[in-house]
Amino acid sequence: xxxVTQTPKHLVMGMTNKKSLKCEQHMGHRAMYWYKQKAxxxxxxxxxxxxxxxxxxxxxxxxxSPECPNSSLLNLHLHALQPEDSALYLCASSPGTEYEQYxxxxxxxxxx
Amino acid sequence: xxxxxxxxxxxNVPEGATVAFNxxxxxxxxxxxxxxxxxCRKEPKLLMSVYSSGNEDGRFTAQLNRASQYISLLxxxxxxxxxxxxxxxxxxxxxxxLTFGTGTRLQVTL
Numbered sequence: 001x002x003x004v005t006q007t008p009k010h011l012v013m014g015m016t017n018k019k020s021l022k023c024e025q026h027m028g029h030r031a032m033y034w035y036k037q038k039a040x041x042x043x044x045x046x047x048x049x050x051x052x053x054x055x056x057x058x059x060x061x062x063x064x065s066p067e068c069p070n071s072s073l074l075n076l077h078l079h080a081l082q083p084e085d086s087a088l089y090l091c092a093s094s095p096g097t098e099y100e101q102y103x104x105x106x107x108x109x110x111x112x
Numbered sequence: 113x114x115x116x117x118x119x120x121x122x123x124n125v126p127e128g129a130t131v132a133f134n135x136x137x138x139x140x141x142x143x144x145x146x147x148x149x150x151x152c153r154k155e156p157k158l159l160m161s162v163y164s165s166g167n168e169d170g171r172f173t174a175q176l177n178r179a180s181q182y183i184s185l186l187x188x189x190x191x192x193x194x195x196x197x198x199x200x201x202x203x204x205x206x207x208x209x210l211t212f213g214t215g216t217r218l219q220v221t222l
């Protein structure tokens with residue numbers, strides 16, 4: 001079963017709100033990722049966790065804060081976002097960072 | 113030069129046609145190669161990994177040419193359900209992250 005789940009499916013938040021996106025996989029994968037995707041563009045990598053440790057931060061603004069509580073879970077904490085942060089946020093996992101990645105269905109975020 | 117380049121299309125083909133997409137990559141140290149498909153407003157789904165010896169999965173054939181640094185995807189007997197954006201994805205190995213092409217849009221028509 002190559003399933004990655006994400007909640008919520010949709011999120012609307014104001015610029016002063018704090019919210020969190022959640023991602024879960026039970027495939028025993030050791031690497032997990034956050035991507036941001038705008039319409040008609042490919043996914044842009046934000047963060048990589050390998051063995052529950054942050055290994056790559058693609059110079060993402062601090063208003064995005066990732067957290068990996070355990071090997072199955074990945075969170076993305078959001079605070080003081082801007083309207084231009086509205087996008088589809090995708091979580092992915094892979095057996096290791098050199099292998100194929102499996103994506104969750106994404107959270108469609110709108111910042112008002 | 114972009115790290116991964118694809119023709120954005122769209123490729124408009126009739127049902128039953130054969131269509132081929134190419135993708136070039138700039139980093140000769142790249143180790144892993146993949147094709148993903150993405151439907152509108154959905155997540156990317158792995159279509160197939162691409163191996164040096166080439167590989168086939170039903171109507172889909174992927175090939176890798178390391179000398180010329182390009183990857184291809186051939187779709188035979190196109191179906192309406194093949195309509196999607198096809199993303200060429202490369203893992204450079206050193207950075208342990210995937211680099212996505214901008215995608216090629218395929219529209220299969222009756």
